[in-house]
Amino acid sequence: MPALAPSSRFESERLTGEGFVLRPWRPSDLDSLLRHANDADVVRGLSSRFPHPYTREDGERFLSGAVVDLDDPVFAIEVDGHACGGIGARPGDAERGHCAELGYWLGKSLWGRGLMTRVVATYAPWAMQRLALFRLQATVLGFNEASARVLLKNGFIEEGVARCALVKNGEPRDVRVFARVRRSLCDAP
Numbered sequence: 001m002p003a004l005a006p007s008s009r010f011e012s013e014r015l016t017g018e019g020f021v022l023r024p025w026r027p028s029d030l031d032s033l034l035r036h037a038n039d040a041d042v043v044r045g046l047s048s049r050f051p052h053p054y055t056r057e058d059g060e061r062f063l064s065g066a067v068v069d070l071d072d073p074v075f076a077i078e079v080d081g082h083a084c085g086g087i088g089a090r091p092g093d094a095e096r097g098h099c100a101e102l103g104y105w106l107g108k109s110l111w112g113r114g115l116m117t118r119v120v121a122t123y124a125p126w127a128m129q130r131l132a133l134f135r136l137q138a139t140v141l142g143f144n145e146a147s148a149r150v151l152l153k154n155g156f157i158e159e160g161v162a163r164c165a166l167v168k169n170g171e172p173r174d175v176r177v178f179a180r181v182r183r184s185l186c187d188a189p
């Protein structure tokens, strides 16, 4: 069993939608996490912080908070009682503290059912309100049309391309930049 994650300020959050629950990760999610995360097709569009193969040790490190800051709202996507994917928003620092980077993934067996569209529809407005965000941003690799569709269907606007924004498999890669914004924290997120 991995070390207990440091307690998060979002520990008691639980967001529900059609066919899923979003809630903080737990040490007991390890087997389910490994089952869904150890898949080259899942990793293809994600940061190298999400390795392949995805080992038990990788899962333990993630669940202990050693990979991403679990004090941010980093949630498991629970379907039928199992953690089958994840979604999170990482706020920037200082003057970028009202902007956060959105990331998400889902086990391949659940793709193509509209699930992530519904998850983002629940999570994005919640995160913008809870974190007092003016801007929620997501970046998408060129091949990842499914992810772009999820964002566009949730009110994210495509703003352009950040060239050579990251290195994937040793090659500099462009990313498409999407964001959902509001000019006032009083506006609906």
Ligand SMILES: CC(C)(COP(=O)(O)OP(=O)(O)OC[C@H]1O[C@@H](n2cnc3c(N)ncnc32)[C@H](O)[C@@H]1OP(=O)(O)O)[C@@H](O)C(=O)NCCC(=O)NCCS
Pocket: 041, 042, 043, 044, 045, 046, 104, 105, 106, 107, 110, 111, 112, 113, 114, 115, 116, 117, 118, 138, 139, 140, 141, 144, 145, 146, 147, 149, 150
């Ligand atoms: C991207 C991802 C989250 C999508 O999840 P999902 O639950 O399958 O998405 P949905 O079913 O809600 O919506 C997918 C949309 O993309 C479309 N789509 C899927 N594959 C596509 C393709 N190859 N080309 C064009 N559109 C595609 C679907 O038709 C659907 O759009 P529609 O409702 O307008 O028809 C999932 O594929 C995944 O986890 N991928 C690996 C991790 C990843 O890439 N994360 C995003 C990083 S930016």
